[in-house]
Amino acid sequence: MKYRTHLSSEINESMAGQEVIIAGWIHLKRDLGGKKFLIIRDKDGYIQVVINKKEQPELAELFYELTPESAVSVRGIVKLDKRAPNGYEIIPKEIIVHSRARAPLPLDVSGKVPADIDTRLRERVLDLRREESRAYFKIISVALRAIREELYRRGFIEIFTPKIIATATEGGAALFPVAYFGKEAYLAQSPQLYKELMAGAFERVFEIAPAWRAEESDTPYHLAEFISIDIEMAFADYNTVMEILENIVYRAVKAVKEECTKELNIINYEPPEVKLPLKRFKYTEVVKILQEAGFDIKVGDDIGTPELREFHKIIGEELFFIIDWPSEAKPFYTMPKKDDERFTESFDLNWKFLELASGSTRIHVKDLLIKRLKEKGLNPESFRYFLKWFDYGMPPHAGWGMGLGRFALMLTGARNIREVTLFPRDKKRLTP
């Protein structure tokens, strides 16, 4: 017997009388004695199987051995019945149990009893059979496709840069050391330096790949391992790449709203409306507004989470840019503003209080780069292999990086980045 001839989504009323084989998991069992109902779940949905005890005593007997979440194939006849969900159901001739699930389950997949996120992450594979969890990842996948399409449309090519690196990319963040054939190496915290070099070859590149941070961060929007969406573009400044970013956000949200109506309905969420162009607030304006709101903040300080929460409330915008950050708050490769060197051609994209993406015009002049490295207390010598290529025609360029998980929080309304990460890695979690 074949595993399957039809998905639940491929069966309809016009197939009455036809024999089909469906496959999936036992989602629910309802035993009324003479009639026994099985709800089979596959990747697209659910379909009901009805066993009549009198007519099919062997199958009625088998029914008792079927445990929830067992993987099965059911061969049977499609039958119209207005009492059935969707108006049709399967009258089985044969039920094959591919894999019997142990009972009881460590987690209720059917949605009757809620579980804490900690329990759900421990039992993640079963958790990912819940329709809410699957909806999250379908939405993320649709968004990613839209992002890729928009970048390809704009002449970007997708690249992969090394994830095992010799030196710290930017100094700041703590890295995970890797034992590398007797040498000291690290997991990349960002593709930053490599993507800049690649903009010097391909002009327009993007990468969607993991990055690692060994920070102490313990919040609902930080992970030790996360997927970063990065672009870098030659002959462009921060205004150009900001425009690309907001268009990508627009496209992704549009695609999700159009293609994921079922999933959004399951999670009962509507992503924010994206009105282009997004508002751009100068860093100094933001500081001023926060000072007026009573915060103890001065020019040069980073803007903390409580401040961002309040700022979002004051301006009443869900999605907005904060631009022209002071150089203290940005990495060494960020281009200073031409008219005022204390500030930079840089931006953060925020959803409410959450930083989704940040980017800038990059410095393409070697001497300036070395000067900025020193000012940041970094040793130019350890960036030798990066800096040498700036001797050979490095074009002006700009780019940004966006955390996929954080973007997914906006797309799904999930409260914790662990929800939208299959197997999150944080300070305490290394398994599963």
Added chain:
RNA sequence: GCCGCGGUAGUAUAGCCCGGCCUAGUAUGCGGGCCUGUCGAGCCCGUGACCCGGGUUCAAAUCCCGGCCGCGGCGCCA
């Protein structure tokens, strides 16, 4: 790392303030029984739990201390 709250059957919770009425309640699951249209099926019977260690007390799920773990807020953090 700091602050707050929490840890009770497989899962989710009540009980904790005000120690004894707790042989720890409920839902769901699981086992058994009844039931031929369920769709959160229903009804009956059963099953299964106080995070770890120390202390106070005649008596601790309940109060105190320490640890571990979780969640949230912050910090750290292109």
